[in-house]
Amino acid sequence: MDRGFQLLSMALAAFVAILLLAIVLTVFQGAREAMATFGTRFITTSSWDPVSNQYGAFVAIYGTLVTSLLSLLIAVPLGVGTAIFITEDLIPASMRNAIGLMVELLAAIPSVVLGLWAIFVMEPAIRPALQLLHRLLGWSPLFASEPQGPGMAPAILILVVMILPIITAISRDALNQVPLELRQGAYGIGTTRWGALFNIILPAAISSITGGVMLALGRAMGETMAVTMIIGNSLNFDISLLAPGNTIASMLANQFGEADGIQVSALMYAALILMLLTLVVNVAAQWIVRRLSLKY
Amino acid sequence: MSYTPVTYDNTPLFERRPLTFNPALTRNRFNAFCTALAAVFSTVAVLPLFLVIFYVLIQGGRLLSLKLFAELPPPPGLDGGGIGNAIVGTIVVTLVAALISIPIGVGGGIFLSEYSRNGWFAQAVRFANDVLSGVPSIISGVFVYGMIVATRVIAGQSYSAMAGGIALSVLMLPTVVKTTDEGLKLVPQELRWGAYGVGASKVVTILRITLPAAFTPIATGVVLAIARAAGETAPLIFTALFSPFWPEGIFSPIATMSVLIFNFAIMPYEAQNELAWAASFVLVIMILGANLLARWISKLARP
Amino acid sequence: MKSSLMNPQTTARDVCMSLQNVTISYGRFEAVRNVFMDIPRGRVTAFIGPSGCGKSTVLRALNRMNDLVPGCTLKGRVLFDNNDLYDSRIDPVEVRRRIGMVFQKPNPFPKTIYENIAFGARVNGFKGDMDELVERSLRKAAVWDECKDKLNESGLALSGGQQQRLCIARAIATEPEVILMDEPCSALDPISTLKIEETMHELKRSYTIVIVTHNMQQAVRVADMTAFFNAEAVEGGSGKVGYLVEFNDTERIFNAPSQQATQDYVSGRFG
Numbered sequence: 001m002d003r004g005f006q007l008l009s010m011a012l013a014a015f016v017a018i019l020l021l022a023i024v025l026t027v028f029q030g031a032r033e034a035m036a037t038f039g040t041r042f043i044t045t046s047s048w049d050p051v052s053n054q055y056g057a058f059v060a061i062y063g064t065l066v067t068s069l070l071s072l073l074i075a076v077p078l079g080v081g082t083a084i085f086i087t088e089d090l091i092p093a094s095m096r097n098a099i100g101l102m103v104e105l106l107a108a109i110p111s112v113v114l115g116l117w118a119i120f121v122m123e124p125a126i127r128p129a130l131q132l133l134h135r136l137l138g139w140s141p142l143f144a145s146e147p148q149g150p151g152m153a154p155a156i157l158i159l160v161v162m163i164l165p166i167i168t169a170i171s172r173d174a175l176n177q178v179p180l181e182l183r184q185g186a187y188g189i190g191t192t193r194w195g196a197l198f199n200i201i202l203p204a205a206i207s208s209i210t211g212g213v214m215l216a217l218g219r220a221m222g223e224t225m226a227v228t229m230i231i232g233n234s235l236n237f238d239i240s241l242l243a244p245g246n247t248i249a250s251m252l253a254n255q256f257g258e259a260d261g262i263q264v265s266a267l268m269y270a271a272l273i274l275m276l277l278t279l280v281v282n283v284a285a286q287w288i289v290r291r292l293s294l295k296y
Numbered sequence: 297m298s299y300t301p302v303t304y305d306n307t308p309l310f311e312r313r314p315l316t317f318n319p320a321l322t323r324n325r326f327n328a329f330c331t332a333l334a335a336v337f338s339t340v341a342v343l344p345l346f347l348v349i350f351y352v353l354i355q356g357g358r359l360l361s362l363k364l365f366a367e368l369p370p371p372p373g374l375d376g377g378g379i380g381n382a383i384v385g386t387i388v389v390t391l392v393a394a395l396i397s398i399p400i401g402v403g404g405g406i407f408l409s410e411y412s413r414n415g416w417f418a419q420a421v422r423f424a425n426d427v428l429s430g431v432p433s434i435i436s437g438v439f440v441y442g443m444i445v446a447t448r449v450i451a452g453q454s455y456s457a458m459a460g461g462i463a464l465s466v467l468m469l470p471t472v473v474k475t476t477d478e479g480l481k482l483v484p485q486e487l488r489w490g491a492y493g494v495g496a497s498k499v500v501t502i503l504r505i506t507l508p509a510a511f512t513p514i515a516t517g518v519v520l521a522i523a524r525a526a527g528e529t530a531p532l533i534f535t536a537l538f539s540p541f542w543p544e545g546i547f548s549p550i551a552t553m554s555v556l557i558f559n560f561a562i563m564p565y566e567a568q569n570e571l572a573w574a575a576s577f578v579l580v581i582m583i584l585g586a587n588l589l590a591r592w593i594s595k596l597a598r599p
Numbered sequence: 600m601k602s603s604l605m606n607p608q609t610t611a612r613d614v615c616m617s618l619q620n621v622t623i624s625y626g627r628f629e630a631v632r633n634v635f636m637d638i639p640r641g642r643v644t645a646f647i648g649p650s651g652c653g654k655s656t657v658l659r660a661l662n663r664m665n666d667l668v669p670g671c672t673l674k675g676r677v678l679f680d681n682n683d684l685y686d687s688r689i690d691p692v693e694v695r696r697r698i699g700m701v702f703q704k705p706n707p708f709p710k711t712i713y714e715n716i717a718f719g720a721r722v723n724g725f726k727g728d729m730d731e732l733v734e735r736s737l738r739k740a741a742v743w744d745e746c747k748d749k750l751n752e753s754g755l756a757l758s759g760g761q762q763q764r765l766c767i768a769r770a771i772a773t774e775p776e777v778i779l780m781d782e783p784c785s786a787l788d789p790i791s792t793l794k795i796e797e798t799m800h801e802l803k804r805s806y807t808i809v810i811v812t813h814n815m816q817q818a819v820r821v822a823d824m825t826a827f828f829n830a831e832a833v834e835g836g837s838g839k840v841g842y843l844v845e846f847n848d849t850e851r852i853f854n855a856p857s858q859q860a861t862q863d864y865v866s867g868r869f870g
Contacts, residue, residue: 005499006411012403016473017424026442081337089669090331099338106345108587110527112554113576116561117348161344181706187667189719189773190696192323194330200708222432224530229561249434257534271438282430310774311724315682317690
């Protein structure tokens with residue numbers, strides 16, 4: 001009985017690894033036909049034409065990278081700043097805990113609800129600001145198109161809302177793990193609060209925070225529903241952030257149900273690329289956290 | 297012993313100032329600026345929560361009635377109706393996912409913590425588990441589509457509640473494994489030794505002593521995983537699909553609240569948009585409720 | 600004044616810091632109560648007493664380190680340089696620049712040895728030759744010989760005793776007037792302890808030193824003055840509250856204490 005239970009639990013543990021392998025193999029198997037047909041051209045071309053069966057995922061790959069990286073650019077200062085605000089004793093502990101709780105609850109709101117909110121509330125509300133951006137910076141290709149509803153910019157903002165809780169939570173843990181002795185040492189030689197933060201505390205926590213940022217990047221790349229609902233799902237390439245765009249995940253969400261033949265395989269190919277991207281980012285995140293973790 | 301006082305106040309190489317606080321100093325201005333910035337950032341970070349919940353309560357709460365829970369969604373273009381089938385569907389699909397992922401996840405977690413604390417196999421499984429938790433939710437939909445829906449291995453059906461539940465269980469599994477593993481690690485070693493000391497076998501120790509001792513963290517993690525799964529949409533779109541009718545068993549396509557929100561939000565009909573808000577209301581209340589429940593469970597252990 | 604009554608030897612001397620009826624509480628619980636004490640300038644003052652008597656708490660109150668402890672409050676006055684350190688107009692940062700600290704556990708910054716010293720000096724607006732300051736500080740802390748060939752290596756690569764002397768060097772690099780040491784040798788081996796005690800003898804020529812120690816021999820070896828703290832049960836409550844029993848020349852405390860409790864403690868009858 002003892003032995004049997006051990007084997008059972010071992011099999012269940014092995015199931016986790018097998019499941020991961022099965023996911024990779026299933027997607028790879030599904031993608032093989034498209035890989036053979038389109039090769040690496042798939043990554044660099046932007047035609048997505050179910051009529052003539054020509055597929056290239058450049059628009060979606062570009063959209064995935066741009067939306068996730070730009071959302072990170074906004075969310076990292078916000079998240080780390082919030083984490084500092086709720087780990088330092090700038091405000092009473094009860095308020096700090098309340099803010100922490102609210103950020104955690106924000107993480108619990110389903111993506112599809114955020115998407116609904118983005119369509120009907122956020123996008124109409126920020127459109128004047130985007131139009132202003134277009135008028136001021138319209139000379140730059142990044143803001144060259146007139147904002148008309150769904151687009152990359154609102155998708156980036158909703159991604160910020162989605163990854164902010166991860167960055168905040170991980171930064172908060174990282175800052176809390178910085179030993180008290182180190183803070184005392186910094187204050188003891190007469191640094192100010194922010195002097196200690198920038199010179200001693202943040203550098204000590206930076207590897208954990210970086211790991212958290214990478215996890216957030218992986219999440220942003222794979223995020224589907226909210227982005228799909230607000231990005232416009234355009235199949236045409238436009239470099240402008242104010243124009244509709246697409247991501248791999250939203251392309252999958254929109255087309256998978258109705259696709260057949262080689263389109264399914266092309267979508268699987270795109271899914272494989274998305275999986276590899278998130279895999280690299282996640283493994284890097286774990287490596288950073290493990291290898292460069294606090295030297296204390 | 298003679299002592300000559302040393303004066304420090306005029307050490308010319310260091311700045312020496314009065315001990316009183318001088319807000320005009322660069323360093324104090326910089327501090328005030330940074331603190332204000334952090335306060336603004338925190339406000340910006342919590343603002344979306346209030347705005348989302350506010351709109352969900354206002355827009356969704358308006359439609360709250362018995363009808364909402366008891367009726368089917370109307371055909372496009374017509375008014376009225378409810379989301380009864382989607383509520384039942386979300387419960388069914390989430391239940392399937394929980395029934396699959398909890399036994400597997402708890403079992404796997406037991407192995408990691410109790411049988412192979414740090415062997416290479418356990419390290420590999422933990423690594424795979426961490427990677428699995430980072431796999432985008434839409435990929436688990438693609439996986440189940442390729443593995444189950446397209447091949448029709450389950451009862452000859454393509455889209456089904458079962459397939460949707462399996463897709464969700466892929467997302468839940470890493471969380472359950474991790475919380476079990478870490479929850480069991482928190483159990484003091486003395487408790488296990490005590491059980492072995494009175495002659496209990498390893499299985500009995502785990503099932504009767506260790507696992508119950510770690511109940512709180514595991515239950516907390518499982519409730520959070522269920523709450524997360526209940527709100528997931530991406531894995532369900534092309535596995536459970538959608539159905540305008542009441543559920544017809546777990547081997548048929550089924551409506552869920554999350555997919556209903558997605559489908560109805562992008563429809564050009566006001567009645568459907570309103571139902572999407574109503575479903576959001578129900579879903580958000582359920583999920584926030586589960587989160588608070590998890591919090592309450594974890595507080596129970598530490599009174 | 601009660602303090603002058605208790606410290607007949609010090610009244611004539613130059614007073615560096617003066618505690619006047621200091622009571623420190625954590626939340627609602629008093630940790631130490633009604634301390635009167637004049638800490639003389641240019642001397643080594645030791646705080647001894649059983650654990651829980653509040654000696655470290657009093658020490659950390661001297662440069663407002665307790666500000667970092669949530670819920671810690673202080674009543675009474677701590678006078679330094681004609682200022683009450685707990686006056687609302689006082690900048691604790693400025694206080695800590697003039698009153699340095701060495702902690703129980705060596706806590707070098709995760710930077711190079713050189714930067715460990717230079718960082719504090721730069722923070723304090725040092726305008727001189729940094730290389731020279733680093734060398735001088737490390738020499739004063741008696742750790743130069745061990746460090747001089749690896750100034751660009753991490754401070755964490757040193758041994759525990761070396762790390763602690765690096766922390767002393769870091770504290771003196773900013774030329775404070777007072778150095779507070781909170782059981783600086785409790786985590787160290789006897790040889791490192793001896794080296795740090797030698798360092799202290801060097802340092803007291805230019806600094807006022809206050810040291811908390813649980814080691815009575817150490818107090819005898821390094822301190823000119825010794826304060827004995829004790830703890831007593833609170834009436835009608837749980838827990839203990841610390842108080843200052845006796846403060847006098849070290850020789851008097853150990854050879855002819857005026858209080859029975861001191862006699863019991865230094866002769867090892869309790870604590």
